Amino acid sequence: MTHVLQASMPLHTLSKRLSLSSTLTLIHTHRWRPLSCQMSAESSPLTHSITLPIQLAEPVQIVAAPGISESEFRTAINSSLFKQWLRNLQSETGILADNAMSLKRVLIQGVDMFGERIGFLKFKADIFDKETGKKVPGIVFARGPAVAILILLESESDGETYAVLTEQVRVPIGRLILELPAGMLDDDKGDFVGTAAQEVEEETGIHLNLEDMVDLTAFLDPSTGCRAFPSPGGCDEEISLFLYRGHVDKETIMQLQGKETGLRDHGELIKVRVIPYKNLWRMTADSKVLMAITLYEMAKREGLLPQ
Amino acid sequence: MTHVLQASTPLHTLSKRLSFSSTLTLLHTHRWRPFSCQMSAESSPLTHSTTLPIQLAEPVQIVAAPGISVSEFRTAINSSLFKQWLRNLQSETGILADNAMSLKRVLIQGVDMFGERIGFLKFKADIFDKETGKKVPGIVFARGPAVAILILLESDGETYAVLTEQVRVPIGRLILELPAGMLDDDKGDFVGTAAQEVEEETGIHINLEDMVDLTAFLDPSTGCRVFPSPGGCDEEISLFLYRGHVDKETIMQLQGKETGLRDHGELIKVRVIPYKNLWRMTADSKVLMAITLYEMAKREGLLPQ
Numbered sequence: 001m002t003h004v005l006q007a008s009m010p011l012h013t014l015s016k017r018l019s020l021s022s023t024l025t026l027i028h029t030h031r032w033r034p035l036s037c038q039m040s041a042e043s044s045p046l047t048h049s050i051t052l053p054i055q056l057a058e059p060v061q062i063v064a065a066p067g068i069s070e071s072e073f074r075t076a077i078n079s080s081l082f083k084q085w086l087r088n089l090q091s092e093t094g095i096l097a098d099n100a101m102s103l104k105r106v107l108i109q110g111v112d113m114f115g116e117r118i119g120f121l122k123f124k125a126d127i128f129d130k131e132t133g134k135k136v137p138g139i140v141f142a143r144g145p146a147v148a149i150l151i152l153l154e155s156e157s158d159g160e161t162y163a164v165l166t167e168q169v170r171v172p173i174g175r176l177i178l179e180l181p182a183g184m185l186d187d188d189k190g191d192f193v194g195t196a197a198q199e200v201e202e203e204t205g206i207h208l209n210l211e212d213m214v215d216l217t218a219f220l221d222p223s224t225g226c227r228a229f230p231s232p233g234g235c236d237e238e239i240s241l242f243l244y245r246g247h248v249d250k251e252t253i254m255q256l257q258g259k260e261t262g263l264r265d266h267g268e269l270i271k272v273r274v275i276p277y278k279n280l281w282r283m284t285a286d287s288k289v290l291m292a293i294t295l296y297e298m299a300k301r302e303g304l305l306p307q
Numbered sequence: 308m309t310h311v312l313q314a315s316t317p318l319h320t321l322s323k324r325l326s327f328s329s330t331l332t333l334l335h336t337h338r339w340r341p342f343s344c345q346m347s348a349e350s351s352p353l354t355h356s357t358t359l360p361i362q363l364a365e366p367v368q369i370v371a372a373p374g375i376s377v378s379e380f381r382t383a384i385n386s387s388l389f390k391q392w393l394r395n396l397q398s399e400t401g402i403l404a405d406n407a408m409s410l411k412r413v414l415i416q417g418v419d420m421f422g423e424r425i426g427f428l429k430f431k432a433d434i435f436d437k438e439t440g441k442k443v444p445g446i447v448f449a450r451g452p453a454v455a456i457l458i459l460l461e462s463d464g465e466t467y468a469v470l471t472e473q474v475r476v477p478i479g480r481l482i483l484e485l486p487a488g489m490l491d492d493d494k495g496d497f498v499g500t501a502a503q504e505v506e507e508e509t510g511i512h513i514n515l516e517d518m519v520d521l522t523a524f525l526d527p528s529t530g531c532r533v534f535p536s537p538g539g540c541d542e543e544i545s546l547f548l549y550r551g552h553v554d555k556e557t558i559m560q561l562q563g564k565e566t567g568l569r570d571h572g573e574l575i576k577v578r579v580i581p582y583k584n585l586w587r588m589t590a591d592s593k594v595l596m597a598i599t600l601y602e603m604a605k606r607e608g609l610l611p612q
Contacts, residue, residue, distance in 0.1 A: 067374025088479030095474050095481075109417050110429055112446055120446060120539065122417060122429055125476050129574070136574060139419055139427060140477040141448040143539055169402050170537040171432050172447040174395030175530065176402075177537050217590075224590040225480065230535040232475040232482050232591060234427065234450055237536060269436070269443060281603045285522075285529040286537060291595040297602065298586045 046073045052103070054090045061105045072111040079118045081142045085236055093225065095127060101136070103127050119143070142236040145227070148182040149192065149208060149242045150216070150292040151200070152277060157250040161277040164204060164256075165284070166196045168270045178273060180288040182239070185210060196270055203256060203272040206246060213242040216295035219304055230287050241292045243305075353380045359410070361397045368412045379418040386425045388449045392541055400530065402434060408443070410434050426450070449541045452532070455487040456497065456513060457521070457597040458505070458549045459582060462558045466582040469509060469561075470589070471501045473575045483578060485593040487544070490515060501575055508561060508577040511551060518547040521600035524609055535592050546597045548610070 046064035064073040076082055089096045089103065096103060103125060110122035125138035151164040165178045183194025190210030192201075201207060217240050220226050227238035256274045275283050281293055299305050353371035371380040383389055396403045396410065403410060410432060417429035432445035458469040470483045488499025495515030497506075506512055522545050525531050532543035561579045580588050586598055604610050 065374055067372055085477075085479060091479070093480050095476065095479050101474070112431070120448075122448070124419070127474075127476055134574065136474050136476055138476040141427075141429070141539065142477070169408070169434075169443050170534075171402065171434055171443055171445045172392075172449070172539055172541045173534050173537045173543065174392060174398070174402055174541075175400050177529075177534060179537065182538075219587060220590060221587045224482075224588065227590060228592055228595065229475075229478055229482060229590050230592045231540055231542060232478045232484065233487075234448065234477055234542075235536055235540060236477045236479075237539075238478065238590075269441065281599055282524060282526045283529065285525060285531075285533045285543075287533055287535045287592040287596055290533065290599045291592055294586055294595045294599045294602075297599070 046070060048073070048077055052086065052090060052096070054096050055099070055102060058102055058104070060103050063105065063107050065107055065109045068108055068111065072113075073108060075113070075118055076108045076111050076121055076123075079121060081118060081121050081144050081236075082123075084144065085140070085142060088236075093223070095136075100131065101127055101129055137233075139234065140236060141234055144236065145184075145238050145240070146182050147185050147192065147240045147242060148180040148288040148292065149213065149244050150180055150289075150296060151204075151206070151208075151244045151246070153204070153246050153248045153253070153274070155250050155253050156247055162253055162274045163277050163280045163289075164200060165273045165275060165289070166199060166270050167273050177286055178275070178284040178289070179286040180241075180292055182288060185240075199270045199272055203259070204248075204252070206244075208244060210242075213244050214306060216241040216243050216292060216299060219295060219299050228291050239288065239291075241288065241295060243292070243296055353377060355380070355384055357384075359393065359397060359403070361403050362406070362409060365409055365411070367410050370412065370414050372414055372416045375415055375418065379420075380415060382420070382425055383415045383418050383428055383430075386428060388425055388428050388451050388541075389430075391451065392447065392449060395541075400528070402443075407438065408434050408436055444538075446539065447541060448539055451541065452489075452543045452545070453487050454490050454497065454545045454547060455485040455593040455597070456518065456547045456549050457485060457594075457601060458509075458511070458513070458551070460509070460551050460553045460558070460579070462553050463555050467558055467579045468582050468585045468594075469505060470578045470580060470594070471504060471575050472578050482591055483580070483589040483594070484591040485546075485597055487593060490545075504575045504577055508564070509553075509557070511549075513549055515547075518549050519611060521546040521548050521597060521604060524600060524604050533596050544593065544596075546593065546600060548597070548601055 045066070046068065048062045049059045050062060051059045062077060088094055091097065095101050105126040107124040108121070109124060111118065112120040121142040123140050123142070125140060127136050127138055128134065129136070153162050153164060155162065164181065166181045167176055167178050169175070170177050181196040181200045183192055183197040185191070186193045192208035197208060217226050217228055225238070227240055230237050230239060253274060256272060259272070280289065353375065355369045356366045357369060358366045369384060395401055398404065402408050412433040414431040415428070416431060418425065419427040428449040430447050430449070432447060434443050434445055435441065436443070460467050460469060469486065471486045472481055472483050474480070475482050486501040486505045488497055488502040490496070491498045497513040502513065522531050522533055530543070532545055535542050535544060558579060561577065564577070585594065
């Protein structure tokens with residue numbers, strides 16, 4: 001997707017050389033400013049200019065905040081996190097779609113790496129309403145998409161339904177919390193992957209795959225984008241909520257419940273918990289659980305769930 | 308809450324000098340390390356040592372990331388955002404409560420000011436499980452608490468929900484949300500830009516007295532607040548229900564406004580949606596959470612008349 005470009009190449013030449021047959025082919029063109037290598041206390045900030053197909057006449061300046069290294073800056077700009085955000089802005093339902101608003105500048109404030117890959121990105125975008133000149137609040141904590149699953153197990157002996165949840169310490173809220181197991185869907189195979197997924201599969205013996213799940217967020221009106229947004233005022237996070245329904249014998253449930261009361265396994269940071277579904281709505285403060293319950297109950301009420 | 312202390316005062320002397328009648332009186336003791344004012348490319352990082360009552364023997368190092376100024380660092384450490392997070396850790400249900408875990412260090416990565424007051428804080432906390440030595444994921448985007456209101460207006464037998472619609476840069480699009488803001492401490496008024504828009508458009512003055520706390524129906528073990536994104540954000544939300552009656556004209560007026568031209572510079576629009584369609588018309592977690600709490604509370608006869 002990225003082409004090697006000369007820093008001094010004018011834009012119209014770029015268009016011809018890159019044969020822009022479709023605006024979607026090239027998400028943006030790059031212009032790297034030569035970086036100065038002075039060792040003085042005041043060195044020029046790292047900057048990078050990009051041009052979005054949706055606003056060809058107004059290049060966007062991406063700037064690194066003090067403290068961001070060159071390597072972090074490049075990783076941030078080239079990350080799928082950042083590219084997806086730019087894509088969202090330019091989509092049919094995106095902020096820039098009707099050309100009433102304009103993105104002028106992005107300040108990269110923070111890059112959190114999880115080993116080799118980027119974990120979180122924090123940046124500040126300057127987006128202006130063209131008519132009024134007003135700037136919309138633009139601070140973004142970017143973490144990308146996730147999936148979460150409402151796992152309902154019906155016990156064969158008594159017909160009681162149990163929800164399978166994960167419990168772990170969450171530093172941002174300073175406490176333990178019961179959550180819907182969340183992770184990612186492996187692109188190729190549709191397997192549910194991630195540490196929570198692993199724990200749940202190990203404890204319940206269930207292999208969670210896309211084929212066996214119902215997409216609850218797909219029941220939302222298309223105008224919503226069919227993903228849930230936990231905290232749209234500050235975070236890019238979008239979640240697909242799935243439903244998995246299965247049957248287990250009473251022993252499995254008792255085993256899972258028994259594990260909870262036993263000693264915490266060495267170094268076990270994520271615990272699997274089972275909660276009777278009828279009590280679920282009041283037993284947790286996790287938004288993923290409460291959102292999934294709404295979508296499940298409403299879809300059930302309207303006869304939308306497959307058999 | 309903060310006492311002026313000498314940088315060199317040893318901890319045991321501090322205890323005597325500050326008369327520790329209750330561990331809750333003093334959230335933490337401060338020890339400011341004198342920092343160097345060298346202008347070289349490599350200056351010592353800003354650090355601040357604090358001791359939490361819950362782990363007196365293990366002071367916590369708070370460090371500023373490169374790029375954080377002295378003023379930002381002090382603002383961050385003294386902010387209610389940061390103090391509340393420390394309070395949460397040490398509460399009965401907090402991570403540090405049973406002394407199985409230990410907070411060693413906090414790296415202040417970013418401070419976003421909204422004028423004079425702090426808007427967001429970003430930091431990385433090193434919290435270890437004492438038994439295994441494992442560190443729990445500790446990156447925090449802190450924005451503090453909020454309240455959001457499910458406003459249901461009945462008109463002509465039909466119930467409508469009142470929502471706000473605005474551009475949200477993090478998700479790159481418009482979204483319909485529950486009006487959210489803060490509750491004014493003294494008077495219980497719902498305040499903030501969304502609150503203002505809603506009150507202006509509907510003519511309703513929303514006050515704590517007229518609302519039902521839906522999050523209060525949660526089991527006490529949950530803390531009775533909802534957490535939109537507990538894996539990365541400190542945000543906790545109280546969800547309230549406001550029920551009112553309006554005449555048909557008010558609803559039509561509100562709906563009429565939507566189809567008209569966008570007012571100059573109007574960043575927040577007020578929208579009315581028939582409640583029966585609400586669950587599918589928005590992807591906002593606040594709306595979906597409120598619906599569950601409202602429907603379940605209603606089903607179980609918990610809502611006051």
